[in-house]
Amino acid sequence: MKLLLILGSVIALPSFAASGGDLQASDLTGVSFWLVTAALLAATVFFFVERDQVSAKWKTSLTVSGLVTGIAFWHYLYMRGVWIETGETPTVFRYIDWLLTVPLLMVEFYLILAACTNVAGSLFKKLLGGSLVMLLFGYMGEAGIMGALPAFVVAMAAWLYMIHTLYLGEGKAAVSTASPAVMSAYNTMMLIIVVGWAIYPAGYAAGYLMGGEGVYASNLNIVYNLADFVNKILFGLVIWHVAVKESNA
Numbered sequence: 001m002k003l004l005l006i007l008g009s010v011i012a013l014p015s016f017a018a019s020g021g022d023l024q025a026s027d028l029t030g031v032s033f034w035l036v037t038a039a040l041l042a043a044t045v046f047f048f049v050e051r052d053q054v055s056a057k058w059k060t061s062l063t064v065s066g067l068v069t070g071i072a073f074w075h076y077l078y079m080r081g082v083w084i085e086t087g088e089t090p091t092v093f094r095y096i097d098w099l100l101t102v103p104l105l106m107v108e109f110y111l112i113l114a115a116c117t118n119v120a121g122s123l124f125k126k127l128l129g130g131s132l133v134m135l136l137f138g139y140m141g142e143a144g145i146m147g148a149l150p151a152f153v154v155a156m157a158a159w160l161y162m163i164h165t166l167y168l169g170e171g172k173a174a175v176s177t178a179s180p181a182v183m184s185a186y187n188t189m190m191l192i193i194v195v196g197w198a199i200y201p202a203g204y205a206a207g208y209l210m211g212g213e214g215v216y217a218s219n220l221n222i223v224y225n226l227a228d229f230v231n232k233i234l235f236g237l238v239i240w241h242v243a244v245k246e247s248n249a
């Protein structure tokens with residue numbers, strides 16, 4: 001009942017932002033906004049309902065997954081409207097969304113390791129610091145506050161620092177004593193942060209570093225939308241899968 005009320009308001013409150021009457025079938029970017037918006041809502045419901053299926057120590061992980069997709073759903077309602085009505089890239093909404101969801105994903109990384117093994121608190125601080133630098137410079141590059149190329153270089157360095165921390169630093173140390181299921185979750189997390197996250201800088205490079213401005217704006221948004229699908233929804237499903245497996249073990 002409580003859940004229904006929460007979901008009801010999530011759906012009802014932003015309905016004023018849900019305009020999309022002018023969506024053209026030929027507007028692939030607009031269609032991709034629409035699809036990811038629907039998928040994010042479905043994923044949010046799924047993660048919250050599935051909390052009942054897992055043991056206590058995994059519940060917070062599923063809550064965080066649901067918050068990530070829920071926050072993104074909210075922003076996608078607006079981003080979709082901006083794109084469909086103006087054909088412009090909704091950079092500010094995009095980065096506000098990332099500013100909330102990327103740190104939550106770092107909480108998720110930390111939780112999944114902490115659920116089954118000892119993990120240093122410094123791991124979370126390093127990941128959080130790295131993601132804030134990455135997003136700050138990404139935004140400055142996209143908003144034209146600083147040059148697109150230097151901003152890209154700094155953001156890339158911050159991303160590589162996070163990979164290094166997880167792969168060779170505290171992250172590696174933490175999983176060396178973990179169960180096979182957590183080990184495989186860790187490997188999938190690495191795959192997501194290395195391969196899944198690589199989609200974002202690829203979109204940025206296509207949008208800002210290869211010249212030609214507007215031509216690439218729609219590609220940029222399609223690429224970011226796809227990346228959000230992979231890194232928010234598929235990533236949440238990986239965690240859900242491990243949680244169910246570990247809870248039944």
Ligand SMILES: *C/C=C(C)/C=C/C=C(C)/C=C/C1=C(C)CCCC1(C)C
Nearest residue numbers: 101138155156159197200201204231
């Ligand atoms: C849910 C949203 C997520 C997981 C967003 C992740 C965003 C990134 C990994 C962005 C990375 C960038 C670079 C590595 C360099 C160019 C600028 C960015 C911000 C697009």
